[in-house]
Amino acid sequence: MRRVTELSMKPLGHPILLAGDGLEAVKLAQSRRPCVILLDHIMPVMDGKAALQLLKDDPATRDIPVIILSSRGQLAVGQYQGFESATMFVSKPFSPALLRREVERLITPSSSLESQTAHP
Numbered sequence: 001m002r003r004v005t006e007l008s009m010k011p012l013g014h015p016i017l018l019a020g021d022g023l024e025a026v027k028l029a030q031s032r033r034p035c036v037i038l039l040d041h042i043m044p045v046m047d048g049k050a051a052l053q054l055l056k057d058d059p060a061t062r063d064i065p066v067i068i069l070s071s072r073g074q075l076a077v078g079q080y081q082g083f084e085s086a087t088m089f090v091s092k093p094f095s096p097a098l099l100r101r102e103v104e105r106l107i108t109p110s111s112s113l114e115s116q117t118a119h120p
Contacts, residue, residue: 001092005038005069008096012104022046026054029061036106037061038099039086041070049083056085065106069094 002018011015017032019025022043029037036057041048048068055061065087084091087106090099 001040001069004096005099008100009038009103012100012107014107022048022051026051026061029055029064030058033060034064036103037066038103039066039116041068052083052086060069067099067106069103087098 006016006018009119014035017028017034019028022039024047025037025039025043028034028067039048039051039055046054048070052066052068053062055066066085067088067090068083068086069090069092071092088102090102
């Protein structure tokens with residue numbers, strides 16, 4: 001899934017950062033400050049809910065838009081308990097073209113954040 005997401009983001013022309021687990025994703029976001037974070041709901045070491053909480057609690061990353069990717073049915077039907085601070089939810093499987101358009105919409109030229117896209 002990471003490879004599909006990476007390939008779908010490449011046409012945007014921004015560097016893409018990849019993390020192998022939730023904790024690595026948080027550390028990468030804190031050090032590199034991407035303009036958008038694509039965060040899977042289920043990850044090793046730290047799940048998406050815990051990673052999102054850490055990202056939103058940190059002043060350095062709290063304003064970065066976070067898109068949660070999930071195959072879990074409850075998120076697909078709007079049960080977002082613990083994920084309220086996410087910018088958007090995308091159900092898996094997803095359309096790479098639609099996801100790319102949503103990420104592109106979130107990236108603004110006036111952003112003071114580094115132009116990179118991170119995905120665990």
